[in-house]
Amino acid sequence: MKYVSTIGIECHVQLKTKTKLFSEVDNDARGKEPNSCVSPVDYALPGMLPRLNGEAIRMAILAGRAMNCEINPESRFDRKHYFYPDSPKGYQITQFYQPIIGAGYVELPSGTKVRIEHAHLEGDAGKLTHFDSYSLVDLNRVDTPLIEIVSMPDIHSAKDAHDYCKELWRLMRFANVTYGDLYNGNMRFDVNISLAPEDSQELGTRAEVKNLNSFRSVERAVEYEIKRQTKLLEAGKKVVQETRGWSDDTGETTGQRSKEEAKDYRYMPEPDLPPVRLSTEFIEAESAKLPLMPADYRQKFKDVIADEILEILLDYPELASKLGEIDQKYVKNIANLFTSVLLAEEKSAEYLNTLPTANDLNELAEMNSKKELSSTATKEVFLRLFDPQMKGHGTRQIAKELGVIQENDLGALEKIVNTVLAKPETQKAQSDFKAGEEKVIGFLVGQVMKESHGKANPSAVQEILRKKLS
Amino acid sequence: MEIKREDILHLADLSNFAISDAEAKSLEKDLGGIIKYISQLDELDTENVEPTYQVFEMENVWREDEILPQEADREALLALTKEEKDNQIKVPKVL
Numbered sequence: 001m002k003y004v005s006t007i008g009i010e011c012h013v014q015l016k017t018k019t020k021l022f023s024e025v026d027n028d029a030r031g032k033e034p035n036s037c038v039s040p041v042d043y044a045l046p047g048m049l050p051r052l053n054g055e056a057i058r059m060a061i062l063a064g065r066a067m068n069c070e071i072n073p074e075s076r077f078d079r080k081h082y083f084y085p086d087s088p089k090g091y092q093i094t095q096f097y098q099p100i101i102g103a104g105y106v107e108l109p110s111g112t113k114v115r116i117e118h119a120h121l122e123g124d125a126g127k128l129t130h131f132d133s134y135s136l137v138d139l140n141r142v143d144t145p146l147i148e149i150v151s152m153p154d155i156h157s158a159k160d161a162h163d164y165c166k167e168l169w170r171l172m173r174f175a176n177v178t179y180g181d182l183y184n185g186n187m188r189f190d191v192n193i194s195l196a197p198e199d200s201q202e203l204g205t206r207a208e209v210k211n212l213n214s215f216r217s218v219e220r221a222v223e224y225e226i227k228r229q230t231k232l233l234e235a236g237k238k239v240v241q242e243t244r245g246w247s248d249d250t251g252e253t254t255g256q257r258s259k260e261e262a263k264d265y266r267y268m269p270e271p272d273l274p275p276v277r278l279s280t281e282f283i284e285a286e287s288a289k290l291p292l293m294p295a296d297y298r299q300k301f302k303d304v305i306a307d308e309i310l311e312i313l314l315d316y317p318e319l320a321s322k323l324g325e326i327d328q329k330y331v332k333n334i335a336n337l338f339t340s341v342l343l344a345e346e347k348s349a350e351y352l353n354t355l356p357t358a359n360d361l362n363e364l365a366e367m368n369s370k371k372e373l374s375s376t377a378t379k380e381v382f383l384r385l386f387d388p389q390m391k392g393h394g395t396r397q398i399a400k401e402l403g404v405i406q407e408n409d410l411g412a413l414e415k416i417v418n419t420v421l422a423k424p425e426t427q428k429a430q431s432d433f434k435a436g437e438e439k440v441i442g443f444l445v446g447q448v449m450k451e452s453h454g455k456a457n458p459s460a461v462q463e464i465l466r467k468k469l470s
Numbered sequence: 471m472e473i474k475r476e477d478i479l480h481l482a483d484l485s486n487f488a489i490s491d492a493e494a495k496s497l498e499k500d501l502g503g504i505i506k507y508i509s510q511l512d513e514l515d516t517e518n519v520e521p522t523y524q525v526f527e528m529e530n531v532w533r534e535d536e537i538l539p540q541e542a543d544r545e546a547l548l549a550l551t552k553e554e555k556d557n558q559i560k561v562p563k564v565l
Contacts (some may be wrong), residue, residue: 034556040540266484276530277529
């Protein structure tokens with residue numbers, strides 16, 4: 001029997017606000033000592049009052065609009081109770097009944113649409129590190145603002161699951177609401193997968209694979225689950241509804257024992273946080289701040305940049321945004337420099353934050369198109385535009401300093417050609433060429449290039465030589 | 471709604487409380503009484519009444535996204551925990 005897989009994904013995105021969701025503490029704990037970004041609020045000391053970070057509301061609006069979602073005019077916070085050392089409060093503050101972000105959709109590069117059920121704001125939990133006989137708790141991550149994005153079960157393959165997660169990552173980075181560093185857990189995915197016979201009207205029993213932190217893991221975990229569940233169903237067995245863990249090393253999911261099968265979070269309204277009420281004007285004003293999204297760039301550049309190149313560029317909001325400032329006629333050239341030169345550099349991550357001005361790049365492309373710069377020289381000058389010592393000089397000046405501007409002045413070139421043709425050592429080559437030995441033209445061009453100290457435009461030189469020797 | 475012994479044990483389990491039989495028995499009685507008292511509200515018809523989430527009628531109490539120095543530093547906060555190791559809170563192994 002053939003089975004169809006149905007997949008829904010929950011994604012947690014850490015917002016890059018300066019402070020935490022409910023306290024005025026540094027939210028960026030990267031490279032900082034454990035428990036150094038904490039406050040009495042994070043410790044849940046008696047009498048502490050959470051205070052809502054307005055910036056998290058603004059970012060939630062941007063994130064929602066990036067996914068074509070409705071923004072709910074009224075939202076609230078609730079307490080979700082559970083007992084675990086990663087949460088000193090004994091509950092997580094989340095939005096269970098009235099989330100800030102309503103229904104929307106994400107369109108994958110393939111054109112597939114995945115509907116968003118809703119997305120809500122909540123605080124992250126602390127980080128546990130397990131040792132043989134004890135565990136250590138670091139509360140730096142407590143109440144980092146998260147947006148949990150819940151998709152509808154619109155995904156039906158491992159590839160689409162991968163593409164959906166990647167597109168979410170792009171949307172959140174383009175909306176500029178997260179650092180999007182997957183390695184450091186800025187985005188984490190929980191994947192629900194079920195299988196049902198092709199002609200069945202009902203969905204099968206689902207398994208949930210939790211805490212995946214790369215697109216590749218999502219794809220592999222889905223592939224594995226489809227195989228595992230197909231095998232069970234074909235053997236006449238049942239899929240158990242459970243939470244499973246994924247191991248990148250073994251490439252397998254395994255069932256996680258859970259004491260409390262029926263979850264009992266005892267949700268209740270958070271009495272310490274007044275509701276959030278957003279006026280239409282406020283929502284519109286904030287939504288207007290949303291920069292261009294990947295879909296906008298696909299539309300804008302579809303006739304100029306090849307799909308494969310464009311999809312690479314869309315992993316880097318900085319590059320896409322810079323290309324948006326470039327003269328339409330030079331976009332293709334600059335796009336190629338970005339993908340084939342910049343991204344190949346070891347320091348490319350640093351370079352992304354210090355991109356040259358649109359003016360400098362336009363001039364570079366112009367000089368290249370006028371053959372003032374050979375393609376090699378164009379790359380050389382391009383890289384110097386990132387050099388802290390040189391970048392301020394401007395493209396033309398840098399090219400001059402490097403001495404790579406090609407001589408295109410036909411009069412000047414002709415003089416150099418004449419000088420070379422007058423030299424005794426070129427006489428034999430000249431007569432050989434006239435006798436039909438085509439390939440010696442290379443030698444003659446080389447002599448002219450040498451005479452010009454490499455600045456002549458070789459194709460122009462060749463043209464002049466051919467005219468003179470015909 | 472009647473409170474049974476198993477409800478008490480379930481709640482104790484969720485909250486990670488160890489309670490004795492005697493305590494469970496007493497809690498069963500107390501909690502039963504509380505629920506019965508609150509249940510009087512069920513007599514009211516609240517069909518068209520908006521639920522009350524909070525009584526101050528405040529909304530949009532937001533703060534600026536600016537880091538402020540905290541009065542209690544890491545040492546002060548860690549001092550409140552039962553056991554610490556490498557600037558982290560040490561707890562019995564959990565998984």
